[in-house]
Amino acid sequence: MLVENAIKHNVVSKADPLHIDVYVENGTSIVVKNNLQKRPVIEKSMKTGLANIRKRYEYLGNRQIEIITTPKNYMVAIPLIDLIENRNIAV
Secondary structure (H helix, E strand, O other), rough: HHHHHHHEEOOOOOOOOOEEHHHHHHHEEEEEEOOOOOOOOOOOOOHHHHHHHHHHHHHHOOOEEEEEEOOEEEEEEEEEOOOOOOOOOOO
């Protein structure tokens, strides 16, 4: 969903390629980072993607996602989930 979000909200072309990096940071979070090149007109959006992810992480132990926007980049960090710690939670 985070990669889809990056593609949906940014210009993607040969002249302005969109770079998306997905990596684990400090063994605690998965980070999806893209260069920021906002579309002048955004497609119709229900604005539920990040809200949905945020609610799921709150359900799985009050964990927070982190959204960081700089003039050049947009990053979302989601905590890695310890499945053993959360084995009694129905997903």
